[in-house]
Amino acid sequence: MFLNTHFPGARKYWHMGTFYDWSEATFHPMSHALHYGTCTFEGIRAYDTARGPAVFRLPEHIDRFLHSASVIKMTSPYSKGEILESVRLVMRENGLKSAYIRPLLFYSYGNLGLVPKACPVELLIGAWEWGAYLGEKAAEGVSALIVPHRRVHHSQLDMRAKLGGIYVQSTISGLEARAQGYDEAIFLNLEGRVAEGPGENIFVVKGGSVKTNGIEESVLEGITRTSLLQIAADRGFRTEIEPITKEELFGADEAFFTGTAVEITSIVRVADGSNPKSGKMERSIGDGKPGKVFLELKAAFKDIVTGKVPKYEKWLTYVR
Ligand SMILES: Cc1ncc(COP(=O)(O)O)c(C=O)c1O
Numbered sequence: 001m002f003l004n005t006h007f008p009g010a011r012k013y014w015h016m017g018t019f020y021d022w023s024e025a026t027f028h029p030m031s032h033a034l035h036y037g038t039c040t041f042e043g044i045r046a047y048d049t050a051r052g053p054a055v056f057r058l059p060e061h062i063d064r065f066l067h068s069a070s071v072i073k074m075t076s077p078y079s080k081g082e083i084l085e086s087v088r089l090v091m092r093e094n095g096l097k098s099a100y101i102r103p104l105l106f107y108s109y110g111n112l113g114l115v116p117k118a119c120p121v122e123l124l125i126g127a128w129e130w131g132a133y134l135g136e137k138a139a140e141g142v143s144a145l146i147v148p149h150r151r152v153h154h155s156q157l158d159m160r161a162k163l164g165g166i167y168v169q170s171t172i173s174g175l176e177a178r179a180q181g182y183d184e185a186i187f188l189n190l191e192g193r194v195a196e197g198p199g200e201n202i203f204v205v206k207g208g209s210v211k212t213n214g215i216e217e218s219v220l221e222g223i224t225r226t227s228l229l230q231i232a233a234d235r236g237f238r239t240e241i242e243p244i245t246k247e248e249l250f251g252a253d254e255a256f257f258t259g260t261a262v263e264i265t266s267i268v269r270v271a272d273g274s275n276p277k278s279g280k281m282e283r284s285i286g287d288g289k290p291g292k293v294f295l296e297l298k299a300a301f302k303d304i305v306t307g308k309v310p311k312y313e314k315w316l317t318y319v320r
Contacts (some may be wrong), residue, residue: 010128011094014086016077019093022126032107032119037165039106040068043199043260044087046127046319048097049307054316055091055101056260056305057223058084062103064223068161069105074121076105083123084317090125091319100130100261106164133199133261134183141268141290142183142257144197146246147173148276151187151195154218162220170198180273184257186249188274189218194244200257201225202267204244205293207253211240224258227315231300234311237293246272250283254291264298266290 004010004022012019015026033039042065046055062080069076078086087101103125110118132138152159152166159166170185177185186202189195196202196219203212203225210232215221233239249255255267268289271282290298304312 004128007126007128008130009094009096009099010126012090013124013126014090014093015124016122017086027122028109030112031109032112032116033164035112036114037163037168038072038116039104039164040065040072040074041102041104041162041164042068043162044101044103045260045263045305046091046096046099046101047305047307047316049316049318051307051318051320053091053097053099053319054305054307055087055319057227057315058087058317060223060226062087064160064162064221065103065105068163069121071158071161072163074105074107076123077121078123086123086125087127088317088319090127094127096127096129098129099127101125101127130261132265133259133263134265138183138262138265139290141266141288143181143269143271144184144186144257144267145177145180145182145280146186146188146194146270146272146274147176148274149173149187150190150192151218153190154216159218160215160221167198174198180271182271184267186270188246191217191243192246193217194246194249195219197257197259197262200259200262200265202244202249203228203256203258204248204252205254205256205291206248206251208293209238209240210293210297211242211244212258213244214241217243222259224260224263227304228258228264228297228301231304231312232297235296235300246274250285253286254294255285256294256297264294264301266294 107116107119173185
């Protein structure tokens with residue numbers, strides 16, 4: 001029996017066209033993905049709007065999902081249109097007003113050699129109410145630890161893909177940061193510059209200019225990141241996609257994480273633990289509080305995702 005204690009509002013999940021009770025399991029312990037992380041996933045949010053629940057940038061998430069599937073050489077058993085409709089169906093079936101939505105494509109049960117030659121590719125989708133990813137206190141800003149392990153490099157794997165196995169590195173670093181008393185981790189890339197968080201992109205603000213790094217810095221091309229760049233530019237901020245050095249992060253007026261789970265969360269303190277032999281240097285970012293630019297962008301983002309700004313309604317897929 002699987003309880004939904006950490007999945008509030010989850011009643012049923014969808015697996016290959018059928019709904020199952022949340023408490024029921026439908027696949028075998030020898031499924032390939034469970035052993036090798038041979039799966040790909042998306043993290044999507046739906047928000048409560050005046051016209052009912054709406055999914056934020058759903059077609060873009062599905063495009064990325066299918067790109068990730070192609071990287072791990074999967075043929076999706078469902079088309080883009082079918083996945084889109086299934087996501088809407090999952091929202092309706094669970095009666096959710098707002099949700100975090102998790103589609104997963106995985107190599108299922110067949111053989112356990114590293115090459116999944118006898119394993120079918122299966123799709124499942126779950127959804128539940130997921131509040132602030134880094135906890136309610138994150139509204140006051142979070143602390144982050146630059147961890148010693150460098151982010152997987154884009155020359156090693158296509159970092160535009162959200163492959164299950166890559167997230168082992170995210171989990172280890174997230175645990176390490178929390179073990180040392182920080183809210184979240186930050187990775188440097190192999191070049192020694194700032195890459196991203198375990199599940200977040202990073203922005204810095206300096207002199208009113210809003211900057212994030214590009215995919216050649218070994219980061220996921222986040223959909224929240226792309227949206228925020230557009231929102232900032234539309235509000236008259238200068239925006240840049242350029243590498244971010246550690247010095248720039250420490251010297252920034254403001255810094256924040258973006259991502260579907262974390263939405264937009266201010267980073268107010270950073271510790272450099274990238275070289276465990278030399279001890280940790282720790283500093284506040286700006287004045288150690290969520291900054292003005294962050295607060296403006298966060299408010300704008302909230303209005304947009306909840307359907308209050310007609311210009312950006314094109315980013316919403318209504319569930320009903
Ligand atoms: C490693 C990583 N970077 C960045 C992001 C932010 O991406 P998005 O805004 O598309 O959720 C995510 C979350 O999906 C992620 O897992």
